[in-house]
Amino acid sequence: MNLLQLSTFVFILILTSCGTPDKEEVIDASNVAEVSNVCERVWSEDEIDYHTLSNYMDVYVSHIHLDVEISFDEKKLFGSATHTIENPCNKEIIVFDSRSLDITSITLNDGEEATYEMGVYDELLGESITVHIKEDTKKVKINYSTTNETRALDWLVPAQTAGKQNPFMYTQGQAVLTRTWLPCQDTPGRRITYSAKVKVPNHLMAVMSASNPTVKNESGVYDFEMNQSIPTYLMAIAVGDLAFIDIDERTGVYSEPSMIEACRYEFGDMGKMVDAAEGLYGKYQWERYDVIVLPPSFPFGGMENPRLTFATPTIIAGDRSLTTLVAHELAHSWSGNLVTNSNWNDFWLNEGFTMYFERRIMEELYGKDYVDMLALLGYQDLLASISSLDPKMQMLKLKMKGIDPDEAMTDIAYEKGYSFLRLIDELAGREKFDVFIKDYFTTHKFQTMTTEVFVAYLQENLLEPNSIEFNLNEWVYESGLPENCLVVVSERFNSVEAQLTSFYETNNANSVTPKDWSTHEWLHFIRHFKPETTVDQLAILDDAFHLTQSGNSEIAAIWFEKSVNAGYDKIDVELEAFLMRVGRRKFLQPLYNALAATPEGKQKGLDIYVKARDNYHFVSVSTIDKILGYSPS
Ligand code: BES
Ligand code: ZN
Numbered sequence: 040m041n042l043l044q045l046s047t048f049v050f051i052l053i054l055t056s057c058g059t060p061d062k063e064e065v066i067d068a069s070n071v072a073e074v075s076n077v078c079e080r081v082w083s084e085d086e087i088d089y090h091t092l093s094n095y096m097d098v099y100v101s102h103i104h105l106d107v108e109i110s111f112d113e114k115k116l117f118g119s120a121t122h123t124i125e126n127p128c129n130k131e132i133i134v135f136d137s138r139s140l141d142i143t144s145i146t147l148n149d150g151e152e153a154t155y156e157m158g159v160y161d162e163l164l165g166e167s168i169t170v171h172i173k174e175d176t177k178k179v180k181i182n183y184s185t186t187n188e189t190r191a192l193d194w195l196v197p198a199q200t201a202g203k204q205n206p207f208m209y210t211q212g213q214a215v216l217t218r219t220w221l222p223c224q225d226t227p228g229r230r231i232t233y234s235a236k237v238k239v240p241n242h243l244m245a246v247m248s249a250s251n252p253t254v255k256n257e258s259g260v261y262d263f264e265m266n267q268s269i270p271t272y273l274m275a276i277a278v279g280d281l282a283f284i285d286i287d288e289r290t291g292v293y294s295e296p297s298m299i300e301a302c303r304y305e306f307g308d309m310g311k312m313v314d315a316a317e318g319l320y321g322k323y324q325w326e327r328y329d330v331i332v333l334p335p336s337f338p339f340g341g342m343e344n345p346r347l348t349f350a351t352p353t354i355i356a357g358d359r360s361l362t363t364l365v366a367h368e369l370a371h372s373w374s375g376n377l378v379t380n381s382n383w384n385d386f387w388l389n390e391g392f393t394m395y396f397e398r399r400i401m402e403e404l405y406g407k408d409y410v411d412m413l414a415l416l417g418y419q420d421l422l423a424s425i426s427s428l429d430p431k432m433q434m435l436k437l438k439m440k441g442i443d444p445d446e447a448m449t450d451i452a453y454e455k456g457y458s459f460l461r462l463i464d465e466l467a468g469r470e471k472f473d474v475f476i477k478d479y480f481t482t483h484k485f486q487t488m489t490t491e492v493f494v495a496y497l498q499e500n501l502l503e504p505n506s507i508e509f510n511l512n513e514w515v516y517e518s519g520l521p522e523n524c525l526v527v528v529s530e531r532f533n534s535v536e537a538q539l540t541s542f543y544e545t546n547n548a549n550s551v552t553p554k555d556w557s558t559h560e561w562l563h564f565i566r567h568f569k570p571e572t573t574v575d576q577l578a579i580l581d582d583a584f585h586l587t588q589s590g591n592s593e594i595a596a597i598w599f600e601k602s603v604n605a606g607y608d609k610i611d612v613e614l615e616a617f618l619m620r621v622g623r624r625k626f627l628q629p630l631y632n633a634l635a636a637t638p639e640g641k642q643k644g645l646d647i648y649v650k651a652r653d654n655y656h657f658v659s660v661s662t663i664d665k666i667l668g669y670s671p672s
Contacts, residue, residue, distance in 0.1 A: 078128035085489045086228065088382035089440040090215050092158060092167035093224035094134040098126045100224050105235040107221075109245070109278050111206045114194045117184030120221045124179060126172065133172050133179060136218035136225040138165025139188035145170055146180045153179065163443060165218050181222045190657040191216035193336055199654055200279065200334050201295040201352070205243060207279035207334050209349065211342060211658060213272040214383055214444035223271045227379050228487055230268035237261050237276065244281040246293055246331060248273055248344035253283040253291070265345070267325060268485050270379050275344040277331055286310050289323075294332040298352065302332055305355050305362065308404060312366050315403035320373055320396065320477045324484065328369060336622035338658035340364045343371030343393075351623050353592035360558040361593060363401055363413060370396035373480045381487040383444035387435040388488055390448075391456015395464075398457070411529040412559040414457075418527060419566065421454035425520050433518030435459065436490040445658070458524050459514045463497075465525060466507050475501040490515060532563045539567055546576060548583035558591055565597045570604070577607040587613050596626040603633040603640060611643075618647050622655040624662055631666045645669065 082096055100122040107118030124133055137157075145153040145168075158167030170179055185192060195207040210220050218225040237245045241259030244252060249265035282296040284303050287310035292302040313328050330348045332355065341364045342349040348368035354361040374392035394417065402410045425433060433451050464472040479496060494515060501507070513521050541550040553561065565586075581587055586598040587610045595617060602610045618630065634644030645667055652660060652671075664670065 083489075083491075085384075085491045086381050086487075088226040088228045090164060090383055090444055091136055091224060091226040091228070092134060092161070092164050093136050093226060094130070094132070095224040095226050095229050097128060098124060098130045098133040098172070099229045100231050101125050103221075103223060103231050103233045103274075105221060105233065105237070107235070108238040109208060109240075111194070111208070111240060114187060114192075115184050116189075116192065116220060119180050119182045120223065121178055121180040122223070123177060124172070126174075126176065129174055131171060131173075133170050134224075135168040135170070135181070135222045136165055136215075137168050137183075137222040138190070138219045139186050140219070140222055141184045141186055142168060142222065143182045143184070145182070147172065147176050148178050163441070164215070168222055183222055185220055189219045191220040193656045195279075195334055195336060199336060201297050202280055205280040207277075207295075209277040209279075209333055209337065210275050211338060211349075211656060212274055212344075213342065214386075214447075215272075216657075217271045217274055221274070223274075225271050226382070227270040227272060228381055230270055230379070230485060230487070232268050233263075233265045233274060235263040235276075237263065237278075239278045242280070243278050245276060245278045246281065246347060247277075248275040248347050251293075251327075251329065251347060255281075267345070269345055269376065270487075273343070273345050273376060275342070275347070275349060277333065277349065279334075281331070283329075289313065289327050291327070291329045292332065293329060293347075294352075295334075298332060298355070301355050301357070302330075305357070305359055306330060306365060308359065308362065309365055309369075311404060312369055312400055315400050316366075316369055316373070316396070318403070319399055319473065320480055323372060324377055325372055328372065330365060330368075335620050336654050336656055338622055338624045338656040340623060340625060341368040343368045343375055345372065345376050351621075353621055353623055353626070356558065356591045356593075358558075360591070363397060366400040366404075367393055367397040370400060377485060378480055378483045379487045381489045383439045383447055384437045385488065385490050386437065386439075386444070386447045387452040387456040388490060388493060390452040391435065391460060394453050394457035395460040408529070408531060409557075409559075411527050412531055412557070412563070414461075414527045415529045415532055416559060416562060416566075417450075417454045417457060420450045421458065421520065424450035424454070430518035435515045445661075455514075455520065458520075462509070462514075462523065462525055463501070463507075466509060467501055467505060471501065471505065531560060535560050535563050536567060539564055542580075543569065543576075546579060548579050551580070551583070553584065558593055561591075561594045562597060565594070565601055568601050568605075572601070572605055574605055574607045577602055577605055578609065581607075581609065592617075592621065592623075592626065596630065600629050600633045603630070604636070615647050619651045619654065622659050624659040627655070627659055628662055628666070631663050635666055641667065 102123040104121040107116050109116050145155045147153045153170050155168055155170040160166050191210045191212055193209055197203050197205055200207050215225060217223060235247060239245045239259050241257060244255045245261045247263045249263035252261055280295055281293050282299045283291055283293050284299055285291045286306055290309040290313060292306050294302045313323055317323050325346050327346050329346060330350050332350050332352050335352050337349065337351045340351050340354065350364065354364050370393045374396055375389035380386055380388045398410045398413055401413060428449060432449060435456055437447055439447055510521055538551045586594065589595045589598065599610055599614045599617065631644050634640040648663060648667055648669060
């Protein structure tokens, strides 16, 4: 760095720190709403988002208008993001988040050039953009394009799609990736509305987490509106050769045309799920609820982009057995999208509530026996996480400062969060608990929420009035699993275990009668294989039940994992095909981990990975690179 660069660097540092209240020195003030002058509002430590470089607490964006074009030739999204800003305290700068973007120019209001500085690149948070504004500045327009370092975007060539004829592109924003496809104040601590004009090649269709087209148009230009306020991690776009079908008046599915009929059947209960959810916790606030089934590289099972859940095709099993995922993403329309974690320390407020709500929806549709199976599988995951995770990551309320928020995506937020709420449901009685949860969503709709505010609300509205006392602090602020965690009993699983025991006694596949088993019974069965299970025993089961050829991704994934552990190599062809096709991290991570456990397995894993890596999204690549110690040359 030369002297000029150094002085610019120092100047930018000073500028940036002037605009942002010193995050270390903020004192606690729990009831901020009582401060009448917004400029005197003191943010409590709990509310502060350490995963944004923006000065969102001082000057903030209320609306974003995107005007962008998508070029598949250049693998680039380019255009502008115009931010409508609120500057109640008359600050002189607004700071945005960005990462690996080319910023070409910035203008204020009707076109006046703005001066701005880019901050120093931070490996975790990206680069700040500090824009100088004036008292009359209402709009800040940032002209930009994405680069090939852009992490949120996945550009697929035709061979990576179902139809093999057209390219595809989608974004993944949560947790801190939205800043990599559009410059914004990338924090769940503020909410924005948005509108967009998106130009795509005219044989393709664009959809967003907003009002959506259902047919292609000739021009390839699509307009979108999201009039309900959302955090930026929920901004999303997908572009491809898309078809749409209705499930009922307010629900439907988008997918590539060759898959749309399979989707029509698989998601047939979606309308009933929305009805059940509303019956439980109040009106659905987002008008339509649609799902888009993406190509298999999508790194998650699902992502709750409002109005339009993004989903992996690996849930299309042909028998609706994996659509719990839809109930989950739908439940986020309340927990997460309507009442949003204030920052990533409170991630369990999004996911734990959603697990609880998801299982309530499933109970309405398919009964308690069914949900007991789901809950018991979840409990097994929770125990496994507690025995392997760093105790610092085992609290519901996390301390994620300086850590990638992606690391918070563990069974603690999901299953410990679920168990906590399930316990309160038991202590209070379901009737009272449901009234409480419904009120919680209604009272805090379109707001952000911290763990502390939730706990205070819980004390005041449910626990104290009903004289309920329990080890709440242990549940929320301590690691491990409290002793009063409820353990579900599933009759259906007991029968599965009995059959597995008799298989080990006889080595005869006739001791297993899975004719009426659901996917969940299969999962329980395979999960409970003993570590010393032999290759011959696996072969007996495989011959009888053709598990290696299973078209059910959940069953295949756990079967492959157990087979790798036991050294059963009849799966090799199918395992490679699975790893080449599927990019869902939840499946890839345990499979590559199992392979990496022996030197030969690791080599096998690497040989597949070098071919498959291009088929995976950044989210999965970043995890698997670490498992295999791989660094691209
Ligand atoms: N919001 C999450 C996905 C997510 C979490 C993305 C954190 C990025 C950071 C989504 O709702 C989710 O939980 N998906 C699960 C679904 C499952 C629990 C039914 C998944 O993808 O496995
Ligand atoms: Zn979720």
